[in-house]
Amino acid sequence: MPRSLWLIVGLSLSLLVGCAQQPAKDDSLYQDLGQRAGIQKIVEGMLLYIAQDDRIYKYFAKVDIVRVRDKLVERFCVEAGGPCTYTGDSLEEVHKGMKLSRSDFNALVEDLIAAMNEQHIPVTTQNRFIARLAPQRGEVIEK
Numbered sequence: 001m002p003r004s005l006w007l008i009v010g011l012s013l014s015l016l017v018g019c020a021q022q023p024a025k026d027d028s029l030y031q032d033l034g035q036r037a038g039i040q041k042i043v044e045g046m047l048l049y050i051a052q053d054d055r056i057y058k059y060f061a062k063v064d065i066v067r068v069r070d071k072l073v074e075r076f077c078v079e080a081g082g083p084c085t086y087t088g089d090s091l092e093e094v095h096k097g098m099k100l101s102r103s104d105f106n107a108l109v110e111d112l113i114a115a116m117n118e119q120h121i122p123v124t125t126q127n128r129f130i131a132r133l134a135p136q137r138g139e140v141i142e143k
C-alpha cells in the first residue's frame with residue numbers, strides 16, 4: 001500500500017476511535033422543545049404564570065427577573081441536551097433559605113406545564129422534560 005494511503009487509513013481509523021469514545025449527544029428533547037428560542041418562550045410563559053400564582057409568587061416578588069429568566073433558559077437548555085452552558089449558581093445555593101416545600105415545587109411544575117401547553121408542546125415531550133427536572137427536587141426543596 002502506498003505511504004499516502006496508509007496515512008488516510010490511519011487518520012480514518014483515529015477518527016472512528018474518536019467518535020466511539022465520544023458518542024453523539026442525544027439532543028432530541030432539545031429539538032422537540034423548539035431549540036433555544038422555544039425554551040425561552042416556555043421559560044417566559046412559566047414566569048408569567050408564576051406572576052399570577054398566589055401559591056408561589058411571593059418567592060419571586062423581589063428577584064432580578066431578567067437574570068432568573070436567562071439562567072433558567074440556560075439550565076433548561078442543558079437539561080434538554082442542547083448546546084448550552086449553565087453559568088448560574090448551584091441549585092442548592094440559589095434556593096437556600098427559601099425553605100421550599102413539595103407543594104411549592106409542584107406549583108412551579110404546574111406553571112411550567114401550563115406554559116408548555118400554550119406552546120403546543122406534545123404531552124410526551126412535556127413528560128420527558130419533567131422527568132429530567134424531577135430528580136433535582138432534592139437540591140431545591142427544604143433548603
Ligand code: HEM
Binds near residue numbers: 056087090136140
Ligand atoms: C427543578 C426545579 C428548579 C430548577 C431547575 C430551578 C432553577 C433555578 C435557576 C437556574 C435559578 C437562577 C440561578 C441563578 O440566578 O444563578 C433559580 C432561581 C430561583 N428559583 Fe428556582 N428552580 C427550581 C425550582 C424552584 C421552585 C420550586 C421555586 C419556588 C417555588 C423556585 C424559586 C426560585 C427563585 C425565587 C429564584 C430567584 C432567586 C434569586 O435570584 O434570589 N425555584 N432557579
